[in-house]
Amino acid sequence: MTEVASGLQVQLHYQRGDFALNVDISVPPRGITALFGPSGAGKTTCLRAIAGLDPDIEGRIVFAGDVWQDSSTRRLVPAHRRRIGYVFQEASLFPHLSVSGNLDYGRRRAGRNLPVDREAWLERFGVNHLLARKVDRLSGGERQRVAIVRALLSDPVLLLLDEPLSALDASARSELLGYLEQLHAELAVPTIYVSHAIDEVARLADHLVVMDAGSVLSQGSLQATLARGELPLAMSDQLGVAIEGQVVAQDPVDHLIELAFEGGRLWLPQRAERVGDRLRCRISARDVALSTGAPAAGSSALNVLEAVVVGMMDAAHPSQCIVRLDVHGTVLLASITRRSLRTLALAPGSRVWAQVKATALGT
Amino acid sequence: MAGLSAEDWAAFALTMRLAVTVTVLLLLLGTPLAWWLARGRTAWRRPVSALVTLPLVLPPTVLGFYLLLLLGPQGAGGRLTTALGLGTLPFTFAGLVVASMLYSLPFVVQPLQNAFEAIGQRPFDVAANLGAGPLDRFFSVALPLAWPGFLTAAVLGFAHTVGEFGVVLMIGGNIPGQTRVLSMRIYDHVEASEYLQAHALSLYLLAFSFAALLAMHLLRPRRLMAHD
Known part of the structure; x- marks a missing residue:
């Protein structure tokens, strides 16, 4: 089998209780790929497998020619060696560290001479004035922004955003959407964006993977996939x-x-x-x-x-x-x-x- | 301090030495054990967990009795320590340390295990994705987040060791400067109808235990609130 030299190829097979996941997803090396589907479709399960957080899931994950996981050869690159920036649904900042302690956690561990411009990202996401704060003194939107910058500063090769807006109120949501749009324009790192809101997806994504009940209904470029009209039945009002x-x-x-x-x-x-x-x-x-x-x-x-x-x-x-x-x-x-x-x-x-x-x- | 004889002071000093030694050793050994119990993935966790909590329900004399047999000259443990040139442990300070460690084990392991479990999986997932390996995650995430548990474990382990009697009676005996701890000393005073001395020691012990627990409660909730 020949590998596509760039991008991310994900084949997963997983069964727990009555939930079965069988997917074959291809993520291009550039731009934002949205994993779209109702809750329970298996989007987060895919993301955790890609990040290496759920080694029980069988399958094969290849990123830019690197085999991250191959159950047939029992190969599994641990999460901390994959250099993935993962932003969770609710910002998971470390409560025992200040904002700047959180921001530098990944950056310090990435070592080397990072090409990442810390100041520029702080500036762009408006977190400069928050550095000395304790994380429990941040608003929901500020937490998510810090979490995103923390992921970016660790110099990731792949960015995973798991419904980063879903825990926010409407105004914080639209503000963060603006930041993400800006990020989209400036970031070369491929990004997977999980969402069940079509407006976010249509606004941010270049590629679309539509999932339902543990399988992929349709995938491809955003425009072509939306035009195919293959949404889960429960979401057909979003066609x-x-x-x-x-x-x-x-x-x-x-x-x-x-x-x-x-x-x-x-x-x-x-x-x-x-x-x-x-x-x-x-x-x-x-x-x-x-x-x-x-x-x-x-x-x-x-x-x-x-x-x-x-x-x-x-x-x-x-x-x-x-x-x-x-x-x-x-x-x-x-x-x-x-x-x-x-x-x-x-x-x-x-x-x-x-x-x-x-x-x-x-x- | 009034009312304490030199022998009382010796018992006091020995008790402190014992409790500090036991607490330090238990924190060192109990931390990896609690970590494994909280986050391990093998089926062995439950039987081991039951074994660790056994001293909670077992009469101390039963524990002391079996230890006496095990560590005595005829026991497997005793033969091992003899072969290692350590002699036999019963009726020595070292024997007291070993017995107290077993006796106080659940008081140290349980708070640690609870603290580790309370952290949940998320912070470790976050740390892993930010490039922290397993050992790094333990020191940079688990330890700082579980520190109230360490405080509780240390206070409970220390106070519990100070207060033990039955195990000491069985395996330590009552040798001045070696195994005669405070609780034994109080027992002696009562036996000899020296109620005044028994009172003095008992009051000190009571005040100490209360102060230790109070300190623990004062230090804990603030930290927990900060966790939010």
């Missing part, structure tokens, strides 16, 4: 696609921006974006309505895209179905009722107009 494009115009009077993407153009509510910015936006399947005639005057819909029906899928509720559309090369998903499907007589090849409500992602 939708992510579209990337460039801001080409703005309307300061109506506070709108126009995004140009491969399949056309969309008007979005303006936030801080400017003309020329790259922007990712999410179009939830629920926010797409279909009509067979060209839009008449008098519709409130701002964005109407001409599309061709490619196929249909079942939705979670029997009254609904998911229609897959092709908009000049870009896939769009629409959730409509089965009755509408029948009334409009939609079939693969049908020409439709999709009325779209899009929301930009990011700050």
Whole structure:
């Protein structure tokens, strides 16, 4: 068997009670790969195995050509030799150390002449003023930021983030999302991000692994995987696609921006974006309505895209179905009722107009 | 101090020497044992755990009796110590140390084991991912987080050794300067109807035990709150 020389290959087999895990995951050497799925899907179990924290899990884990685990040859590189930065769901700072003691714990053990710029990371995550504090004097968001910087300072080759936002309140969550987005832009280290919130995933991830009940439903690039529409049934209300494009115009009077993407153009509510910015936006399947005639005057819909029906899928509720559309090369998903499907007589090849409500992602 | 004779003072000094020796040795030996009991993964943990706690329920005289047989000239332990040129241990200070260590073992191991267990797995996982090997994790995570347990273990081990009687009676005898500890001395005074002297020693022992436990309780909760 030939190894892919870079990236992370993970094959795991594990059975405990009625939970079975059987996965084969491939993580590219760059960017953020999201492990997405409902709780109980086995996401954290995968992460612990990758980190070497659960040696009972059988399988084979290869990172950048290094075999970290191979149950067939009983090879197992212990966790402390894998150089992994692991950020847990709730920040696990050492209670007996100050913030700076925590930050330097991994850094001191990484030895060598670290290429990591301590000051720069402290600055970037705004933890400079916290250094002398005791960890129980930090807010939830501050703890998580310290935990992330602590992981970064240990000069990891792989970063694992296990739902780092889930224990935070809404404002701390959106603040940390901003930090993570910035991290994404500046960090060369491959990152695995576990989440069950599609908005986080769509905003941060480049690659997506969809998991359910211990197996992988679908994996690949974020856009392609979302467009495949293969989410666990319990999460089908989160179906939708992510579209990337460039801001080409703005309307300061109506506070709108126009995004140009491969399949056309969309008007979005303006936030801080400017003309020329790259922007990712999410179009939830629920926010797409279909009509067979060209839009008449008098519709409130701002964005109407001409599309061709490619196929249909079942939705979670029997009254609904998911229609897959092709908009000049870009896939769009629409959730409509089965009755509408029948009334409009939609079939693969049908020409439709999709009325779209899009929301930009990011700050 | 009033009311104490030279012999009382000798018993006091011997008791302190015994308790310090036993506490130090027990902390050294009990720490790896407690660590293994708290975090080991073998099936042996439970029987060993039961064995360690046995002195809690066993009458001290029973423990002393078996030790006497084991360490005596005819016992396996006695033959071993004789072969090593150490002579036999009963009725010596060394014998008293060995017996007291067994007797006080659960009082040191249990708090340590509880403290190690209370840390949970997470801090060790974090430390491992930050590059700390097993020994490093023990010293940089387990020891500092378990220190209230060490305090409890030391105080309980010390106080319990000071207060023992039955084991001393069986294996130590009552040799002045060798094995005549405070509890024996009090017993002597009572036997000789010297109630005043018995009172003085007993009061000192009572005050000492209370002070030790009070110190432990004063030091503990603050630290636990800081853990949050």
